[in-house]
Amino acid sequence: MNTKQELLEKLTGIQSSRRSYYKELTVVVDEMKQKNKQLEVINHLTKIQINATWPDVSESIARQLTQLFSFATFILTLHEGGVLRCYTASEPPTQPDGSWECGSFILPLEKHLALQENDLDKRFAERFPHRTTSSVLLISQRNQALGFLTLLHDKKQGLSPEKLQLFRQIAEHAAVSVENMLLYNDLRKKVNLEAQLVQSAKMAALGEMAAGVAHELNSPLTAILGNIQLLQREQELTDYQQMMQDIYQCGVRCKKIIQNLLIFSRQEEFHFEDVHINELVEDALGLIGYQLAVSGVSVRKELSDKPLFVRASRHQIEQIIINLLLNGRDALQDTPQPELTVETSLVQEDDQDWVGLSVTDNGTGIDAELLDQIFQPFFTTKATSKGTGLGLSVSLGIAESHGGSLRVESMAGSFSRFTLLLPILS
Numbered sequence: 001m002n003t004k005q006e007l008l009e010k011l012t013g014i015q016s017s018r019r020s021y022y023k024e025l026t027v028v029v030d031e032m033k034q035k036n037k038q039l040e041v042i043n044h045l046t047k048i049q050i051n052a053t054w055p056d057v058s059e060s061i062a063r064q065l066t067q068l069f070s071f072a073t074f075i076l077t078l079h080e081g082g083v084l085r086c087y088t089a090s091e092p093p094t095q096p097d098g099s100w101e102c103g104s105f106i107l108p109l110e111k112h113l114a115l116q117e118n119d120l121d122k123r124f125a126e127r128f129p130h131r132t133t134s135s136v137l138l139i140s141q142r143n144q145a146l147g148f149l150t151l152l153h154d155k156k157q158g159l160s161p162e163k164l165q166l167f168r169q170i171a172e173h174a175a176v177s178v179e180n181m182l183l184y185n186d187l188r189k190k191v192n193l194e195a196q197l198v199q200s201a202k203m204a205a206l207g208e209m210a211a212g213v214a215h216e217l218n219s220p221l222t223a224i225l226g227n228i229q230l231l232q233r234e235q236e237l238t239d240y241q242q243m244m245q246d247i248y249q250c251g252v253r254c255k256k257i258i259q260n261l262l263i264f265s266r267q268e269e270f271h272f273e274d275v276h277i278n279e280l281v282e283d284a285l286g287l288i289g290y291q292l293a294v295s296g297v298s299v300r301k302e303l304s305d306k307p308l309f310v311r312a313s314r315h316q317i318e319q320i321i322i323n324l325l326l327n328g329r330d331a332l333q334d335t336p337q338p339e340l341t342v343e344t345s346l347v348q349e350d351d352q353d354w355v356g357l358s359v360t361d362n363g364t365g366i367d368a369e370l371l372d373q374i375f376q377p378f379f380t381t382k383a384t385s386k387g388t389g390l391g392l393s394v395s396l397g398i399a400e401s402h403g404g405s406l407r408v409e410s411m412a413g414s415f416s417r418f419t420l421l422l423p424i425l426s
Contacts, residue, residue, distance in 0.1 A: 038166065038170075040067075041065070041068060041170065042173045044060075045064060045173050045174045046173055046176060047177075048061075048177040048181070050177075050180050050184040052181070054087050054104075055087050055089075057177075058075075058087035058088065058102065059102055061074060061076060061089075061174060062074035062089035062090075062091070062100065066091070069151060069159065069163060069167070070153070070157065071151040071152060072131065072152050072153060073089070073151075073152040074088070074150070074151060074152075075087065075088050075089075075149075075150040075151075076089075076147065076148075076150075077120065077135075077148040077149075077150060078146065078178075078182075079109070079115075079146065083108055084108075085104065085106055086106070086107060087102070087103075087104050088101075088102065088103045088104065107123060115145075117135045117137060117148065120133075120135045120150065121133045121134075121135050121150075124150060124152070131152040131153060131154070131155065132155055132157060132158045133150055133151070133152055134153070134159045134164060136148065136149050136150075136164075136167050136168045136171040137171065138171055138178055139175055141176070141179065146178050147178065149170075214258045217254070217258055218258060221251060224251050225248065225251045225252070225255070228248050231244055232244050232245070271314075272311055273311070273313075274309055274310075274311055275309065276308060276309055277310060278304070278308065278344055280317050281301070281303065281321060281342055281344060281357070284318050284322050285301075285342070288322055288325060288326065292340070295329050295332075295333075296338060297332055297338045298338065298339050298340070299340045300339060300340070300342070301341075301342050301343075302341060302342070302343040303342075304344045304346065308344055308345075308346060308355045308424065309355075310355050310424065310425050312422060313398075316398045316401075317420075319394070319395070319398065320395040320399065320420055321342075321359070323391040323392065323394070323395050325340060326391070327391060327392070328360075331361050331363030331365075332361055332363040335362060335364070337362070338361070339362050340361050341359070341360040342357075342358075342359055343356075343357070344357050345358075346424070347421060349421070352423075354404070354421040355422045355423070356419060357422075358417055358418065359418050360415060361415060362414075363415070363416060364412070364413060365410045365413050365415060366412065367412050371408060371410065374392055374408065375396045376393060395420075399421075402422055402423075403423050404420065404422040406418065406419070
C-alpha cells in the first residue's frame, strides 16, 4: 500500500475477481488493524511516567510489546557509568493474575568502549544460551546511546527483517521517554544534593556557634556550681536549702546541655574500641534502670545470642542508648502499662551485615508530619522543662560518625521504635 491509488484498487476490486476481492479486503483490514495496534503501542510508550521505577518501566514496555512480538523475556538495558544495568520482565504462564517476573543484573563494560547491538547479543547469548536475542539501540535526541531494548525468543524463533525494523521504530519512541526519565532523575539528584549542601552548611555554622557558646558558658557555670555547693554546707543557711538545691539542679541541667552542645559540634575526642552491643545495653540499663523502675516503666530485653561486636566509642554508644531509653520513658507517662523493649539483632541490608539495636515503647507515638523533624537540633515535642531538643540530633551525629544510622518508625497512639544500625566488626 504505497499509494492512494493502490489502496483504492484493492478496496474497489477493479483488478480482481469477486473471490480475490474479499481476500484482498481481509488482508487490507488486517493490515490497518495491525497499524492501529502499532500506533497504540507507540502512544503508550510516549506516556510513561518520568517518576516511575526502572523495573516498572521494563514491565510496562514488555506488556505493550506482547501485542506486536512473540518473546519469552524482555530486557531494558541502561548505560550507567562503567556498567550496563539490565532490567528483565518475563510473563510466567502459571500466573493467573497477570503479574510478571521482574529482575535485574549488571554487566561490566570496559571504559571507552562503545557497545553495539551485536556485541550485546553475544553477551546475552552467553548468559542465556537457550535463547535467541534481538537487540536495538536507544538513541537520545542528542544522538547519544542511552541503552538497549532486547527480546529473548525461543531458540528456533527470532525477528524477521520487517519485525526488526518495526522494533527499531518503537525503540525510537521509547528512547524519548527513557531520556526524559534520565533527565528527571539527574535533576532530582542535583536538587537533593543542593539541599544536603545547604543543610550541611547550616549544621556546620550551628556546630561552630554551639562550640563557642559552650566554652564561654563552662567557666562561669563551674563557678556557680562550686559556690552553691559550698553554701549548701553552711549550717546556718538551712532555711534556704531548697532554694539552693533548685539552683544546683538547674546548674547541672545547664552543664548537661553544654556537654551535648560540645558533642554535637564534634569538638570532643573519644577512644574507639571493640565492644559487644549487649554489654553496652547492660551498662546503660545499669545507669538508668532505677530511674525507669521509679517511673513505673518495665523493661523487656531481647538480646541476641550471636557475637555482635562493633568498633565504637563505648561512652558515645551508651549515650545513644540512654537517650533512647529516656525518650521512651517520657513517651510512656500517660500509658496504663508502660513498657520498653530493648532488642539487639544481626541485620542484613544492602548486601552488608549490621548490628541492630532497637528501643520500642508502647506509648503515644509520633505524628507522621513530625517524623522528618525530630532529628533536627533543638526540635522537641516535650515540655520546655523536660527536653532541650538535642538528644536525638546528638545521637544521630554519633551514629553517622560511626558509619551507621539512626531510624524511627512510629504510629500515633500506638508505638515508637528507634533503631540504631552500626557496621559489624568482622
